[in-house]
Amino acid sequence: MPATLGYICSAPCEGACKRKDIDEPVAICLLKRFCGTDGEMPVTKTEMTGKSALVIGAGPAGLAAAWHLQTSAIQTTLTDKNSTPGGTLWNSVKENTLPKEILEKEIQFILSAGITLKKETDISETELEALRRDFDCIIIATGENGNDFGLETTKQGIVVNRETFETSEPGIFATGSVTRKTKLAIAALAQGKRAAKAAYQYLVGENITGETTRFNSKMGRLMKEEVSEYLSESVEYTRVNSTAEKGFTADEVRKEAARCMHCDCRDKEDCLLRKYSDEYSASQRAYDKGEREPIVKHMQHGEIIYEPAKCIKCGICVQLTAKHKERYGMTFIGRGFDVKIGVPFGKDPGEGLEKIAREVVDACPVGALTVK
Template sequence: MIKIKINNKVVEVEEGTSVMKAAQQMGFEIPNMCWHDELEHFTSCMLCMVKDKKNGRLFPSCSVKSVDGMEISTDDQEIADSRKTALELLLSEHVGDCEGPCQIACPAHMDIPRMNRLIAVGKFDEALAVVKRDIALPAVLGRICPAPCEGACHRKTVDEPVSICLLKRIVGDDGVEPTVPEVDKTGKKVAVIGAGPAGLAAAYYMQLKGIDVTLFDKNEKAGGLLRTELSEEVLPMDVLDGEIEAILKTGAEFRGGESIGVAQFNQLKKDFDAVVLACGTVTDDSEKYELKAGPKGIVADRNTYQTSDEKVFAIGNVLRSSRLAIRSVGQGKEVAFSVMQFLAGQEIKGEPRLFNSRFGKMVKEEFTEYLKESVEGKRRIPEQGKNAGFTREEAIAEAKRCLHCDCRAIDDCKLREYSDQYQVDQKRFKTSERRKITKEINHDLVVYEPQKCIKCGICVRLTGKYQEKFGFSFIGRGFDVEIGVPFNEDLKKGLTETARKVAEGCPTGAISLKDVISTTEKEKSVDKKIEEK
């Protein structure tokens, strides 16, 4: 046994142990992308750099063996800068979107591609659970949303965008309401003034975080402008009432017929731990509640929605008049993060956003590649008319038109996770022309997207270890090297036994399982990453 010091802590390890493994034994996590527990080191990503404190040199911890008396630092500014540069070099050749353009365009940031995949295989209940993670009123918005997501849909470059709103509508109409999860109560109380789309969404997501919410509204019934400004033909009241009922089932209390003036507002600030203003367009000074205001409404931080009073948050039309209900619903979800952070005494940052790789516009040569995972044909029109909406069969057929622009590894991609951690600039080493996207989908279990590959060699080494007849190999030399099945054989012949293991070992979304991802452990893992930010 030998002794080395890592981050000023002494550890005994066997001679020949890599510095990476020694650090792991002590609980120090060193970022890596080419390391695999079953394989010998490869040293390609250069992300695991650490520093020899005796001479100040950086070296890759995966390949250097521990030497008695070593003193190692795993984290300082020079090391962080080195890792950031390594990531930016990897991203310079990486072509792929983490999130689909439809999700980015959605004001509520709803995971539209995941919803589409679930609908396409008839999993309407699971699709509703996905939608309600971001949109508290899916059946309502499926009828009235102007669909900015469809304007960003890559499918429109091929022919016509996917009918996302109608798909969301049938999920809201037909899907079984997800069970409200049991959460630990925070013991905190929040008053929400206004029970329109913004206030209802805020109440829903705060209740899911263990906060007790009371909704106040001047009208006897909740719904705001959704109830008073829309016709029964556009939005049937039973649909609105059903979604409000689902929100109140989380435990939120509704008090209708209560107008909140300045005196009542000040009392609410005393009685509750925080107040959320969602009471609609400001029409006179009494509705500003002595908060800082501008010509359009109450002034609040654009990321956190906190007002000039740290205990008060503002969302929806109280900030500026808008008829876009999806924006109000999105703000309701987002403010729940800010309120939770405020109540916990944390720095108020609002809803965290993870790093998002984007490749830009799809070019004509890529249409065929994306259509491999889709179906031909223009968007479907409901046979009974738009007001009637899709049948289940029509919805399944329309959902299959989705091009799957997002990444299947969105929830567990190391490249995304570390790029977010080190706040990288994807365009720092941008080349003059990006590579064209290709997809290999002729395998029963996996999809291979070479342009997402970082040449870590894990797939090459795994297929070699398990003695695949063809496996994967490095093809070419220098900057033009690629990974693929040798002798121009197809993916099926390359991965006869190891497809699942290779997909699980891939640090990016280059090789991914085809399985439909549902609302299970993968989503919980990304939720945990977001909460930790």
């Protein structure tokens, strides 16, 4: 629900934006609002697995759970005791924080995936037992002070496994504020997604682990000497002020998005170091050597960027440039633990990779060499 979140989210992501250490964070919420309001994302229908799920409660957690199950080929029925789905999100409409038509549009988009909605349906504990025979699994997302259906509870709500959202009853999951009060809509949506992942694993007979967190190597705060390096991929003006009532215009979106300094990894989905770190449960803390080296970005090449701090010294680029007889190519510089890979004779990547820059980028197993 990008447009809805673009209006009501307290933007914890902007608190993590490294641009804030220079002036102000990138306006992620307003960018998300524009994408959700003016962008379009088609719903891809997939062949169903034959499994079915019931989601009780159509607030943010329930909507998210239903969406992710349905788009994972699980035929999903969503029920709510109210006449309109959306739950506590309607409080923002009443407070004039969120336009009614935005919320309605995003709810309809979720339902358009093929979800069966049953409104004004208040399910009792007895009815739940009967419904367990009709559905292959059930997710309870009835919100704060919602029905606990006789499941194990504490004063906070239904007791669940915090990773998988499983309850004390097999095949029944619970998520959102019915398990623990959740103030942020983004947190409720995330919990609904995670519960749906675990429920899917249960339905298809996989080991129920929930949504696993991938390995991340965190760099911490920017050093003073790194500011100019990151601004070299960005712009120096401060945060753009929106002029339209609904948020950014298209021109303002382009201008604000240009403030991003690309401090993430450009190869995060295909990085082999990340893949094997996940596989072998590597921990960045186990190899913490204290102060890290400053990050330098070599951008002299017209097509690619080289970030030596991300290099694992595998030597693939050295072999390729030698094989294709680049004039300077890449080579090992230094010895032992201080060895680095770079262009010899003080040359830059623009001179070192004149013939096969793209091939070297494709062969790099991490995000050290990437396309601009």
